[in-house]
Amino acid sequence: MNTNPKPTVAIVGGGISGLASAKQLLPFEPVVFEATDSIGGVWKHCAYRSTRLQTPRPDYEFSDFPWTDRADPSFPTHAEIVDYLRGYATRFGLWPLIRMRSKVVEIRYLGDRAKAGFTAMWGGDGRPFAGQPAWELGVIAGDSQVVQWHKFDFVVMCIGKYGDLPKLPSFPKGKGYDAYTGKVMHTLDYCKLDEEEAAKLLKGKRVVVVGYKKSAIDLAAECAQANIGPDGQPCTMVIRSLHWTVPSYSIWGLPFFLFYSTRLSQFLHSRPNQGLLRSLICHLSTPLRKGVSKLIESYLAWKLPLEKYGLKPDHPFEEDYASCQMAILPENFFAEADRGRIRFEKSSEWWFWEKGVVLGDEMRRVEADIVFLATGFEGKKKLRTLLPDPFAGLVEDSSGLMPLYRGTINPLIPHMAFVGYIESVSNLHTAELRCIWLARLLEGRFKIPTVEDMFAQISQETEIMRKTTRFYRRHCISTFSINHSDEICGEMGWSSWRKKTWLAEAFSPYGNQDYKEVDEA
Ligand SMILES: Cc1cc2nc3c(=O)[nH]c(=O)nc-3n(C[C@H](O)[C@H](O)[C@H](O)COP(=O)(O)OP(=O)(O)OC[C@H]3O[C@@H](n4cnc5c(N)ncnc54)[C@H](O)[C@@H]3O)c2cc1C
Numbered sequence: 001m002n003t004n005p006k007p008t009v010a011i012v013g014g015g016i017s018g019l020a021s022a023k024q025l026l027p028f029e030p031v032v033f034e035a036t037d038s039i040g041g042v043w044k045h046c047a048y049r050s051t052r053l054q055t056p057r058p059d060y061e062f063s064d065f066p067w068t069d070r071a072d073p074s075f076p077t078h079a080e081i082v083d084y085l086r087g088y089a090t091r092f093g094l095w096p097l098i099r100m101r102s103k104v105v106e107i108r109y110l111g112d113r114a115k116a117g118f119t120a121m122w123g124g125d126g127r128p129f130a131g132q133p134a135w136e137l138g139v140i141a142g143d144s145q146v147v148q149w150h151k152f153d154f155v156v157m158c159i160g161k162y163g164d165l166p167k168l169p170s171f172p173k174g175k176g177y178d179a180y181t182g183k184v185m186h187t188l189d190y191c192k193l194d195e196e197e198a199a200k201l202l203k204g205k206r207v208v209v210v211g212y213k214k215s216a217i218d219l220a221a222e223c224a225q226a227n228i229g230p231d232g233q234p235c236t237m238v239i240r241s242l243h244w245t246v247p248s249y250s251i252w253g254l255p256f257f258l259f260y261s262t263r264l265s266q267f268l269h270s271r272p273n274q275g276l277l278r279s280l281i282c283h284l285s286t287p288l289r290k291g292v293s294k295l296i297e298s299y300l301a302w303k304l305p306l307e308k309y310g311l312k313p314d315h316p317f318e319e320d321y322a323s324c325q326m327a328i329l330p331e332n333f334f335a336e337a338d339r340g341r342i343r344f345e346k347s348s349e350w351w352f353w354e355k356g357v358v359l360g361d362e363m364r365r366v367e368a369d370i371v372f373l374a375t376g377f378e379g380k381k382k383l384r385t386l387l388p389d390p391f392a393g394l395v396e397d398s399s400g401l402m403p404l405y406r407g408t409i410n411p412l413i414p415h416m417a418f419v420g421y422i423e424s425v426s427n428l429h430t431a432e433l434r435c436i437w438l439a440r441l442l443e444g445r446f447k448i449p450t451v452e453d454m455f456a457q458i459s460q461e462t463e464i465m466r467k468t469t470r471f472y473r474r475h476c477i478s479t480f481s482i483n484h485s486d487e488i489c490g491e492m493g494w495s496s497w498r499k500k501t502w503l504a505e506a507f508s509p510y511g512n513q514d515y516k517e518v519d520e521a
Pocket residue numbers: 012013014015016017018033034035036038039040041042043046047051052053054055060102103104105158159160161162163164419420421424425426427428
């Protein structure tokens with residue numbers, strides 16, 4: 001029997017998700033384990049010199065901690081974001097909860113493993129706390145090599161979808177890393193360099209960047225910048241798949257939020273649990289949705305030299321938006337391409353040879369002094385390696401997604417929550433609202449449905465994502481984010497429609513300020 005009247009809660013990770021969890025779970029006085037010596041997560045450890053927020057500033061703020069300069073239209077730098085997060089930790093007294101340089105290296109389940117997970121109600125009876133510790137965390141603190149074990153009633157995993165663990169391509173024998181005599185770096189290694197080291201590394205070098213998403217695009221732009229001058233060399237981007245890139249949040253003079261972030265715009269899109277009538281409306285609005293996507297595509301094709309460089313994707317813009325992989329272009333990107341400092345090579349396959357890379361589609365060879373892998377991260381693998389069996393095997397379902405009720409609870413993993421794994425246009429907003437929901441769940445203010453019902457909800461969401469975009473595995477809710485929040489509000493006993501007027505309800509975008517905590521339940 002646990003004699004401690006207050007259940008013990010651990011939060012693993014001190015990025016945005018860990019901080020939002022800590023703030024919302026303050027009444028439980030949680031312990032936050034952060035592996036590094038700083039809060040901020042990717043903004044501290046996975047950023048280049050040029051990395052900025054690509055979400056508009058007022059959309060990336062906590063509901064109870066506005067940016068002091070929230071009307072400033074510039075996108076904050078990564079350093080500004082870390083400062084903002086430090087301000088948040090100070091404002092809400094989070095520092096005493098955070099144990100820096102405390103890496104969780106192993107997690108053990110203390111409950112009955114045979115029964116674990118496979119019950120009609122989450123954790124057996126649907127309650128977040130079992131009345132005794134459910135998990136034991138093995139932590140290595142500071143320079144110690146000794147694992148210290150700590151027991152907790154509930155654990156919130158916030159170790160991040162990106163950063164920490166690079167996704168590294170594998171190759172057939174003889175075509176891999178050993179075949180190449182130059183330098184290979186993942187973007188994560190590049191993030192560790194200071195400004196001077198980065199510029200020195202790139203200057204005068206023939207660089208290949210593998211990838212065509214945000215990390216790759218920003219790195220190519222930095223590479224071009226470092227190679228201004230007579231001894232400058234071009235940077236070649238090796239592109240496996242094309243995606244839509246966007247120069248700014250204005251399309252034909254209209255603000256971008258009008259297209260996808262208002263209740264009216266999302267009304268045209270499918271959502272989970274929609275009845276027959278809504279399904280019919282969505283079906284009938286297909287031409288309208290396609291029209292919106294085409295309108296944006298026409299603007300991008302007009303504004304950017306996509307045809308000239310063969311960079312126009314075949315898939316609709318909407319599919320990239322619905323999978324949260326829309327990259328905002330650095331200002332100088334295509335200007336540098338026009339100057340010959342950035343080149344593009346499309347190839348579905350590539351491998352190394354002695355002096356660079358071979359592009360499999362045409363068996364062309366590109367010589368390179370450095371090959372950068374901007375190939376992404378292994379967020380789910382990071383989780384799998386920490387969790388014990390059978391839970392590690394339950395992190396991902398057969399569709400490749402994390403089955404998370406309300407984006408937070410895996411119905412088969414008891415006494416544990418996950419924050420930061422579903423995405424939208426503002427991951428901070430998505431994380432914070434789910435933490436508010438989680439706090440209320442832990443306080444016993446509402447009950448969670450049966451495991452079966454949670455899975456039914458999850459599969460509805462998966463189905464919507466699958467139907468909307470071929471890239472659904474990114475687990476993005478951006479086309480039904482307002483509905484997702486509505487359902488969360490409903491479960492918490494909050495009103496879902498949160499604007500002051502009908503006009504605002506229809507036409508203004510939903511953001512964190514709409515979910516300011518007012519004790520409605
Ligand atoms: C470069 C970059 C730019 C981005 N830009 C945007 C953007 O503009 N807009 C947007 O909405 N989203 C953006 N994202 C997505 C971004 O990941 C989220 O917005 C958000 O910052 C994620 O926060 P997080 O706390 O979930 O994860 P992270 O920031 O990854 O934080 C995880 C934390 O957990 C710690 N940790 C990991 N493992 C352990 C362990 N075993 N023990 C203890 N601690 C551990 C890490 O050290 C880290 O501090 C960006 C991502 C990247 C990589």
